[in-house]
Amino acid sequence: MELLAFARGQALTFSVAVFVLGVLWRLVGVLALPAWRDFSPPREGSAPNWLSAIRAIFRKMIPHRTFLKEGMFTTVNGYVFHFGLGVVVFLFVPHILFLRSLFGVSWPGLPNGVITGVGALTAGSLLVALAYRLTSPVLKLISRPNDYLSWLLTFLPVATGLAATAHVGPRYETMLALHILSVCAFLIWFPFGKLMHAFLFVLSRGATGIRFGHRGAQL
Amino acid sequence: MTAKTTGSGVAFDAQGDRADAERRDAAMQAFVRDFARTAAIHMESCLRCGMCANACHFYVTTGDPKYTPINKLRPFEQAYHRHVGPFAPIYRLLGLKSNVSIAMLQEWESLIYDGCTLCGRCTLACPMGIDISELIKEARHGMYRAGLVPDRLELMDRTAKAWGSPASPAEDFADIIRETGEANGVPMNVDLPEADYVVTVAPAELTDHTKALSDVARILNKIGVKWTYSTAGFEASNIGYINGDLPLQEKMTRKIIDNAIAVGAHTLILPECGHAYGAARWEAARWYGKKLPLRIIHMTEFLAETVASGKIKLKKMGETTCFHDPCQLARRGGVTEAPRAVLKALGLDLKEFEDHGELAWCCGGGGGVVSNVRADPLRFKAFSIKRKQVEDAHTQHFVTACGQCRITLALGAKHDKWDQKVESLLEIVADHLED
Numbered sequence: 020m021e022l023l024a025f026a027r028g029q030a031l032t033f034s035v036a037v038f039v040l041g042v043l044w045r046l047v048g049v050l051a052l053p054a055w056r057d058f059s060p061p062r063e064g065s066a067p068n069w070l071s072a073i074r075a076i077f078r079k080m081i082p083h084r085t086f087l088k089e090g091m092f093t094t095v096n097g098y099v100f101h102f103g104l105g106v107v108v109f110l111f112v113p114h115i116l117f118l119r120s121l122f123g124v125s126w127p128g129l130p131n132g133v134i135t136g137v138g139a140l141t142a143g144s145l146l147v148a149l150a151y152r153l154t155s156p157v158l159k160l161i162s163r164p165n166d167y168l169s170w171l172l173t174f175l176p177v178a179t180g181l182a183a184t185a186h187v188g189p190r191y192e193t194m195l196a197l198h199i200l201s202v203c204a205f206l207i208w209f210p211f212g213k214l215m216h217a218f219l220f221v222l223s224r225g226a227t228g229i230r231f232g233h234r235g236a237q238l
Numbered sequence: 239m240t241a242k243t244t245g246s247g248v249a250f251d252a253q254g255d256r257a258d259a260e261r262r263d264a265a266m267q268a269f270v271r272d273f274a275r276t277a278a279i280h281m282e283s284c285l286r287c288g289m290c291a292n293a294c295h296f297y298v299t300t301g302d303p304k305y306t307p308i309n310k311l312r313p314f315e316q317a318y319h320r321h322v323g324p325f326a327p328i329y330r331l332l333g334l335k336s337n338v339s340i341a342m343l344q345e346w347e348s349l350i351y352d353g354c355t356l357c358g359r360c361t362l363a364c365p366m367g368i369d370i371s372e373l374i375k376e377a378r379h380g381m382y383r384a385g386l387v388p389d390r391l392e393l394m395d396r397t398a399k400a401w402g403s404p405a406s407p408a409e410d411f412a413d414i415i416r417e418t419g420e421a422n423g424v425p426m427n428v429d430l431p432e433a434d435y436v437v438t439v440a441p442a443e444l445t446d447h448t449k450a451l452s453d454v455a456r457i458l459n460k461i462g463v464k465w466t467y468s469t470a471g472f473e474a475s476n477i478g479y480i481n482g483d484l485p486l487q488e489k490m491t492r493k494i495i496d497n498a499i500a501v502g503a504h505t506l507i508l509p510e511c512g513h514a515y516g517a518a519r520w521e522a523a524r525w526y527g528k529k530l531p532l533r534i535i536h537m538t539e540f541l542a543e544t545v546a547s548g549k550i551k552l553k554k555m556g557e558t559t560c561f562h563d564p565c566q567l568a569r570r571g572g573v574t575e576a577p578r579a580v581l582k583a584l585g586l587d588l589k590e591f592e593d594h595g596e597l598a599w600c601c602g603g604g605g606g607v608v609s610n611v612r613a614d615p616l617r618f619k620a621f622s623i624k625r626k627q628v629e630d631a632h633t634q635h636f637v638t639a640c641g642q643c644r645i646t647l648a649l650g651a652k653h654d655k656w657d658q659k660v661e662s663l664l665e666i667v668a669d670h671l672e673d
Contacts, residue, residue: 048324049282054275058523058530062572079367082289085593086363089292094365097287157288160303166286211325216285216366223283224367226276234520235572237596238362 023192026199034203041210042218049222062235075228075238076221092151096144103141104173107134107180131184138181145174165212172208175201242344249612250347253385253392258340261384265343269314269380270321272484277376280368281318284308290370293363295600295620296353307360307370310349313338314377347386350377352613356480356513356605357565362596371570378482387481388610394477395486402493403473404609405441411469414444415451422452425459430466436498437467438474440511442641450510450641453668454537460671461549471497474508475642476517480606487517488525495522498532505533507540510664512566512604512640519571536567538639541667542576545583551672554585560631561588562624562647562660563598564640577639577663584670586635591627599623601638603646621650628658639663 066074082090108114112128119125128134149170152158179198182188189197209215231238243249252261290307291297297305320326320335329335358371381387387395394404402408412428419426427433435458443450451467458465471494478486495518498506508514515536523530535543544550559581567573574595581588593599602620607613624647628636636658638644647660 045282045324049275049278052273052275052278052322055524056527057520058526058528059520060529060533065572075367079365082365083362083597085597086289086293090289090363093287093289097365152286155288157291157297157303157306158286161286161288161306161309163286213285216283219279219283220366222279226279227361227367227369230276230369230372231572234570236568236570237572237574238367 023196023199026196026203030200030203034206038206038209041207042215045210045215046218046222057233059233061233065235066232068229068232071232072225072228074232075224078228078238079220079224096148096151100141100144100148103137103144104177106137107141107177110134111180135181135184138177138184142174142177142181145170145177149174168208169212169214172201172205173214176205244341244345246345248345248348250344250386251389251392251612252344253387253389256385261386262338262340262343265380265384265386266317266321266338268383269317269377272376272379273318273322276369277373278318278322280366280370280373281315282323283366283368284315285366287365289363289365290360293359295355295357295359295602295623296616299619299622300616304349305353307354307374308368310346310354311370311373311377313342313346314373314380316342317380343381343384343386347381347388348612350374350381351388351391351605352607352610352616354605355565355600355602355607357600358570359565359597359600362569375479375482378480379484380482382482382484388606388612390610390612391477391481391606394606394609395481395483398473398477398490399486402490403441403444404475404477405444405473408469408472411444411467411472414448415467418448418451419455422449422456424452424455426452426455427466429469430464431501433464433466433501433503435463435465435505435507436471436494436501436503437465437507438494438509438514439467439472440475440509440514440641441473442511442645443509446645447641447662447665450662450664453662453665454507456668456671457541457544457550461544466501468497468501470500471495474514474518475511476514477606479513479517479521487521491517491522491525494518495526495530495532499530503532505535505540508534508536510537510639510641510644510662512564512571512642515571515573516566536571536573536576536639537664538567538573538576538580541664542579545580545667550667552583552585552667553670553672555666555670556585557587557635558633559586559588559635559637560591560628560633561594562601562636562638562643563595564638564643565598565600565604567639568598569596577637580663580667581637584666586637589631589633591631593627599627601640601643601646602650603642608642608646608649617646618650618653621647621654625650625654625656625658635659635661635666637661637663637666 110129111134115128179201183194183198294307317338354374356371360370398404415426415428476490519534602617644660651658
């Protein structure tokens, strides 16, 4: 129980603090850099910058058909584990109760059996993603420790969560504590590695959307 | 200048005899100094998904992972995280990001100059929307300052500084214009003190494609506007933009803009050249820090608006064609409809490639690659994509709107012993003017 209390208490508080401060630091760190002012006249009839940014954020959700020929696996598998993570994090009833205790709002969840199935699918999808990263010559070349650590710290909460709900491994309280600690590790690492793409995708796509929109070019 | 080889057998050129550490520091200072918000956002955002690989003609035709676009930025990614990024002080304190070594920069020289045409197809493939080709352009700023540029490109850089053009001395320009006019029977205007339109040229037009010089004149004479070529500002291709030599980029830009303003032009017409469009249409105002008092348009846009206005009528050809979209014009410039409108006005039935417009495959010679003889074998491999597209199209004509693309494609065809003519949109228009 001491471990569980620590995980729910000091560990979670600390990791959330690192998460919030780290995310803010990283966002401010890039946004505070000077921006080149573009004095070139925009293409006649081009959309305003804000609209070009929003269009790019949505446009980039689905690759061009020509890039799907070789990128179908990356795209589909990416969607599978992102949706899976979203479902198990936000639609598992104990998670909803936990979030309600923090934020005071709640919503309906999915049956535990469905969550377990989605969790297993998510874990499988993450394992396949890792296997691809370890075997693709391109991915092996461009991968960094950041990629493997980010993968591990995403996989561990899923694996420990599945183990806790299935009552596999140590007794439930211990497994739950390990699950929460794995989430803490995820939160602590989040601002420093590529997990940050959950925020950066808006800026990255938006910036290119503005550049291309100004020129009347298609993204 | 000396051609050398890295420990792993990769050829590189180095200019000057500076110490390695000095070169490295120069590269890093130039790279870091220019860093702005958008570039930083993009440096932070890579997922390492590899989607960019299959967008690159060099990766697709060689199968070598080193040509994965994001990999071409590796030294500069390291430099960004060590010197610029939000956690740079922590990385330095903990020794997590080492300083980029000169060996690494030497190793990457061929990836940044030979293995990238700045075509930007990878930008369209990236799910995060990272503008990789723009980052490689930034990386070239560092490489240039380090004196790690392919010798052939550095030679063009020095020639442009001395002559005002990498192709011909400025003092010969007026003679070339007059002689071309005489040879083709077209009255030419050069060095008029006042004009509404100033026409600029690309190096290929001073050597291989001189007919283009009189073709523009024929059209401008036909519509009866006041126009001129100018010795004081004739060269629109910008080798500084390609090499990463920012002072030269500014100098060459200012030459054509200052001259156009001095003669009172309301429109500066860029030649059939892709990167001239990038350097002038989108970046010229950067050097002035304000909006410019004139329009800058590509030849293709000029042709399209002239046809649309009814100022020229074209004879209908009634034949089929395919069209190669120059990357800097279409993908990175947003000019995809204009050439198609002109082809339609010519009565040419356009058979589109499967990937066209913003998704077009590069000719393989952009970003200075066609001039960098060291990259010839790589360029010829990339050409196989375009050859297949053209063969599959089964058309009577193969047209493009960039002289550098045209040269690249013609060289590729010659290398393959493939009897395929590459035509200029401008020249076809000039040849089909109604009386």
